[in-house]
Amino acid sequence: MEADxxxxxxxxxxxxxxxxxxxxxxxxxxxxxxxxxxxxFARNYDTTGRLVRLVKDARACAGKPLAVGVDHEGGRVQRxxxxxxxxxxxxxxxxxxxERSRExxxxxxxxxxxxxxxxxxxxxxxxxxxxxxxxxYGRNPMIDSRCFAADPEGVAALGxxxxxxxxxxxxxxxGKHFPGHGWAKADTHLEVAVDDRxxxxxxxxxxxxxxxxxxxxxxxxxxxxxxxxxxxxxKPSTYAPEIIEDLLRGRLGFxxxxxxxxxxxxGADIGLDMVERTLAARRAGCDLLLWCGGEPVLLDDALxxxxxxxxxxxPWQDLLAKRS
Numbered sequence: 001m002e003a004d005x006x007x008x009x010x011x012x013x014x015x016x017x018x019x020x021x022x023x024x025x026x027x028x029x030x031x032x033x034x035x036x037x038x039x040x041f042a043r044n045y046d047t048t049g050r051l052v053r054l055v056k057d058a059r060a061c062a063g064k065p066l067a068v069g070v071d072h073e074g075g076r077v078q079r080x081x082x083x084x085x086x087x088x089x090x091x092x093x094x095x096x097x098x099e100r101s102r103e104x105x106x107x108x109x110x111x112x113x114x115x116x117x118x119x120x121x122x123x124x125x126x127x128x129x130x131x132x133x134x135x136x137y138g139r140n141p142m143i144d145s146r147c148f149a150a151d152p153e154g155v156a157a158l159g160x161x162x163x164x165x166x167x168x169x170x171x172x173x174x175g176k177h178f179p180g181h182g183w184a185k186a187d188t189h190l191e192v193a194v195d196d197r198x199x200x201x202x203x204x205x206x207x208x209x210x211x212x213x214x215x216x217x218x219x220x221x222x223x224x225x226x227x228x229x230x231x232x233x234x235k236p237s238t239y240a241p242e243i244i245e246d247l248l249r250g251r252l253g254f255x256x257x258x259x260x261x262x263x264x265x266x267g268a269d270i271g272l273d274m275v276e277r278t279l280a281a282r283r284a285g286c287d288l289l290l291w292c293g294g295e296p297v298l299l300d301d302a303l304x305x306x307x308x309x310x311x312x313x314x315p316w317q318d319l320l321a322k323r324s
Contacts, residue, residue, distance in 0.1 A: 113165025188267025
């Protein structure tokens with residue numbers, strides 16, 4: 001994308017909701033022309049019935065196609081636990097099972113992906129941000145149990161099986177955190193993470209699951225990490241066309257949607273305000289932009305400043321149509 005090209009962010013943002021019921025600020029937020037989706041958190045759930053009502057009300061309030069997602073992986077990243085949402089084991093448990101029996105673990109991964117899709121679709125949620133295709137190098141406690149395995153082959157096999165389960169029940173698969181979050185020691189919720197390895201290092205390990213899942217047609221979208229690969233780019237991956245356009249789309253040939261990790265995270269802070277972060281990510285090649293964490297009301301003034309002409313543009317719906 002040309003650096004000086006005018007931008008229209010209509011429908012490209014995913015935002016958070018305040019709580020269990022729509023607030024007046026939620027109503028205003030959902031009607032902003034840049035908003036095309038909402039991301040739900042534990043603060044939005046206490047009973048299944050109330051969650052269904054919240055989703056229904058949000059869709060009605062938006063007055064336009066609205067994507068509804070949740071970061072729901074299992075283990076410590078499971079936003080809903082209760083009626084209709086039994087506890088889900090962490091992805092790393094599949095890796096342990098894979099070491100005992102590859103066939104049994106792959107079957108379990110398909111079942112787990114399918115069960116997750118069924119549970120979420122039952123309450124009219126469109127997708128989860130999964131699977132994580134990071135490799136557990138034992139360096140990052142924020143990642144460890146969220147990884148399927150400590151080797152590329154295991155991550156690829158289990159990730160592919162999990163995606164199969166999602167797809168069998170009409171749910172898209174979103175691979176994350178590209179180009180890999182397992183090596184960088186920092187937690188990008190709190191600070192910028194750095195990976196000083198070479199492209200050859202990444203191709204030999206972290207990128208292998210992506211290559212295999214791209215070849216199998218299993219990933220509908222890729223979520224980019226706020227990791228600065230200093231041998232490849234001058235900025236964190238979120239803002240780096242060298243990572244998104246040259247590596248992901250060019251060298252690896254990915255033609256699906258590319259989304260940011262949450263731009264509210266401290267790891268996305270390179271001295272830019274929220275509007276500047278969002279424009280920089282879009283110019284770098286990100287199609288879909290997340291403003292999900294923190295207190296949504298604190299972002300509303302910035303949201304109103306985004307360039308968005310309004311109308312029927314619905315890039316999130318283009319993504320969801322892949323598996324509808």
